[in-house]
Amino acid sequence: MKPSLVELAKEKVLIYDGAMGTTLFTYDLTAEDYGGKDLEGCPENLNKTKPEMIQEIHSRFFEAGSDIVETNSFGSSRLVLGEYGLEDESYDISKLAANLAKEVADKFTAKEPEKPRYVAGSIGPGTKLPSLGNVSFDELKESYKPQVAGLIDGGVDVILIETCQDPLQIKAVLAAAFEVFQDIEEKFKDKSDEELLAAYPAAVFLQDSEKRAGLSSRIKFPLQVQITIEQMGTMLVGSDAFSALTTISAYPVDAFGMNCATGPKEMQEHLQSISESSPFMLSCLPNAGIPENVCGHAHFPLKPDEFAEYMDKFVRKYNIRLVGGCCGTNYEHISKLAAAVNKINEEKLVFDPLKNLKEVEDSVSSIYSSVFMDMETKPLIVGERTNANGSKKFRELLAAEDYEAITELAKEQVEEGAQILDLCAAYVGRDEARDMKEIISKVNTSVNIPIMVDSTEAPVIEESLKLISGKAVINSVNLEDGEERVELIASLCNKYGAALVALTIDEDGMAKTAEKKVAIAKRLYDLLVNKHGMSPQDIIFDTLTFTLGSGDEEFRKAGIETIEAIRQIKAELPHVKTILGVSNISFGLDARLRPALNSVFMHEAVKAGLDMAIVNNKKILPMHKIDENLKKLCLDLVYDRREYKSVKHA
Amino acid sequence: MPEEEIQAVEQEVSYDPLTDLLALVEDIKVEDDSDKDPYENLSVEETLSQRIIDGNKTNINTDLQQALDGGHKPLDIINKFLMDGMKIVGERFGAGEMQLPFVLQSATTMKTAVSYLEQFMDKLEASTNKGTVVLATVKGDVHDIGKNLVDIILSNNGYKVHNLGIKIPVEEIIRAVEEFKPNLIALSGLLVKSTLIMKQNLEVLNERGIDLPIILGGAALTRRFVEQDCANTYNGYVYYGYDAFTDLDIMERIHSGKSFEEIKEEFYKTKAKESEGDSPYQEVGESDEDEYAPLLDYTEKLSETKVLTSSEIPELPFYGDRLIGPEEIDLDEMWQYLNLDAMIIGQWRMGKGKKTQEEYDKLLKEEIYPTLERLKKETRANPWLKPKIVYGYYHCKIDPEHPNKLNLFSEDKEEIIDSFTFPRQNSGEHLCLSDYFRTEDDAFNLVGFQLVTIGVEAAEFVQSLYNSGDFAEYLYYYGLATESTEALAEYSHARIRKELGYQAEDNKDDIKKLLRGGYHGMRYSFGYPACPRLEDQEKLFTLFKPERIGMKLSEEWQIHPEHSTSAIIIHHPDAKYYNVKVK
């Protein structure tokens, strides 16, 4: 049996093929070739009408030196095929495309077993951008499911989600893929591993540590994601390469890279920025330069030699493991590329797993940019003015259904320094899911900081996540209703790639002592990380606090317990983060006192290791603005430094 | 704990912060409800700093105007009062005492102030264009105040600036370079991450065949990172932008027709010990000493330096180390070795320029020399300069197995106590510092070392001038401090030559020649091209314990205080400077 593609790529650089699309053009195809006037321009139908031609193209790329060819299935999703009335053939065409390529690959492998050949199931972006509301997440996901299933059933070695222009579209394909994996598991649930492998040689059995709640639990198939960065330096919807990487890093994919839009030269800067922090193997399949319009035809200016020269440099410099060409690259480009790569492989440049993961692992993202959660200047500010519990103005806007004004409120917070946006539309008597959908579909593209979905309702959370293009944070989960809920929320995080705020509440209610808070945090950690497969970096503990304003003996130590819990959690649970809604500490006190107490408390919490604070910056003050005496009283209150004098017994 | 019980029974609360807080409520000032001037008791200068700290830009123009009317120059207002405030903001931000929203307000206030002051700055006639600069804050970094200051200063001095903005990807910089064909590219970055982005940008520029000179500025950078890591990365010239005037300085030099190499010579060397500011980011940038690593073991071909006979090896004046304190060092004796050219032209920027020799002589006589005398006089009266030296000698011999390695021996010559391995040129003469210790019949040789400093007080003093805003004085004293350090090293070396009996060979009549090595033997600092490995400083520190004279070694093997320097002293008559790096 041939080695798995992912394993082999760790040992040597593997070569993809060149362009399918622009190669097809060289055949001067007629409407008939495509299968009639109505189908003219539908390359996927050529799998049916001209299979020998498609196989010839695959063969010639293998001959030129490719290790992997892409199936002719770029547009074989339901939605794209639907434009030719072929939506119901999505599965069949995808499977046929895979079969054609696999037949050729197997022939070559049989001939040269020392150079096994592979097939990548190509999935293009389609014609609709979900972030812009052109299509819903669910519709998109359903459109991709038969495509993924057909490709896998047809025997591809890797699912290649390529030429991506919108991170939300990637999320939809991934969601489709995970469901297909689950379907296969279901079909084979009474069958042995051997039987499964016989049917799906490319299936990968999951180690216990790789299992994630909500996703397939027995097998997966290799996944490769490639974004397209336009000349302006971002994806079509505006995401830069690093934020797209942040978004995808929450998913169990195997390779991440770039293809299309530009030549290698323009890709360099972006490759550099992802190569340093990608947790995945890197791939790079550029165009043969930026197409120029020559006499009405797209002309790709980069000659095979130049192309190979760039790629040679990139492979060495950025540790790229999967290379090939996109538009405008032909057999000659690939053969020059192969010559260069073969030389590199002789030098045995082994895959060197990347070092600088912290930055991407500790980040969340919006559609446009990512935010590092472990910044030196703590705390990270989570804006709370778009929260129905925290802001009267927001409630009023919500009641008036003025979603435009809510978006403005969100933008205002960014200008005031918010780094993550808390969104909470839970308001009695209103349809929370609908409100959240309305708000998020606007905020997602008009505010450039990551979104924190503040809701405890699983359906609200799920609908929200289907609209968010970046890596979001969910706020929150707790143990009040037992462990099942934890699994449910963790599943959503895994399926939609999100981080999670976990509150120190269990079946007995909100923990009061540091000891109990830490014990609950550990229990949650164990469930979320060890049982449900979330990564510790994505877990943010909220140790909660009670007000010190009531003077209640029971809560006099609330500040101390909260701060101590933060300190212990940071010390004992590596990589996790902490968060706090600071203004609870002063609940019920006079508005003139609250900013000072909030700020003093927050400052102490930051010293103990608080990473993020949910605040309204109008309700805090910089320390130097607080009168010394007031500051001392606040500190004494936080640390319960009451003084006593002894009195004689009566 | 039974504490609570005891309280209940025996104790009664005598102080409860909550009670006191509630009692205080009425006294708490809520900002907007008083129309009192919050800066009532402050001078206008203090008010301006405080306004930056408070992020209060309401009516700031009035205060700015008042400061202008009081005789302050616009740039001084920025550099002194406003920057002072900003520095505090940065510290508090870093310490978590001030949160981002407030820093943002401070930044806005700073911008408002700068844009008001801009109209009052000295401007050159608009018609002149003395050169073109492309300016940007690098990708991923939003800090634009420092960069905009660079823009203003250059623009006002007759240069055309294309300010591309913040978060600028290298592709955009390249496009601007192609379009505007600048004389200089200026990049700003305040995040530590930006320093790495800058280095990456340099690599991309290399690949695109761009080798225009570049100046890198912003608080996260260090001179060392720029002049070593970045300069080694980039095919063109790279300069370190210490402040927003450095770029003007460089443009002026370019404008006056100097070659980039000349500028580099003046710039790197003369300012090499300039303060790196209080930047806490000294650790930025890995060093690339590694590139010398192979040369440490390179022994294929040895140089043909003269082998010393036993008669040519001086006697050890004493074994081990000695300390010389400030009371033993006469300032004037030390100042004999002051490199006047480096100070006046390099540090003070008072070169001849376009003046005739006569005019320049007049300037020297009437202004420059008297200034120097004044500084010396003030220094003697108020000694902020506290020269200290540790130096000494060790027996040594080349390692029999490794010709690049010099072993140091205990006093009884029985034991090896330490060793230094030097890189060897793998081309040219194949020189290695250890070659200067080769002896006939494998006899023992001697090696000297010295560590000198003019003390922490110097940096503090110079900084206080800076803070007080007296920039002219700052510049003068800074120059004097830097060149005094060099002079002290010369002085110490002269003393060593005397102890070894080579004093007669000193070129006494021509101090300029003396300073260029007109004496017997040679002195090399770690970090110099012949012995580039800074980590060897660590051995010096183990041997000489210069902590005794207030020196410390940073993780990057830089000596603190900044006005310090160390050296290995070689007495071989043919010892000379050479460069071990092969291109």
Ligand code: B12
């Ligand atoms: C104001 C400020 C901000 C403002 C910037 C507003 C704006 N429009 O510029 C805001 C609030 C937006 C901000 C944001 C952040 N900031 Co900030 N910020 C500062 C602060 C307090 C002052 C900077 C400033 O404007 N100084 C005044 C100007 C005039 O000085 P300057 O820029 O240093 O420029 C001088 C020289 O350096 C030189 N120079 C500068 N550029 C160039 C270029 C050339 C060519 C030349 C020759 C010279 C030169 O000339 C100038 C005059 O002499 C500094 C702390 C500090 N004191 O430096 C932190 C600081 C730079 N920020 C910091 C941080 C961490 C951040 C954030 C990441 C915070 C966060 N948690 O999100 C974000 C960064 C977002 C991003 N992606 O860039 C840290 C950086 C630490 C690090 N390890 O990287 C600092 C040092 C604060 C700290 N103590 O931790 N910040």
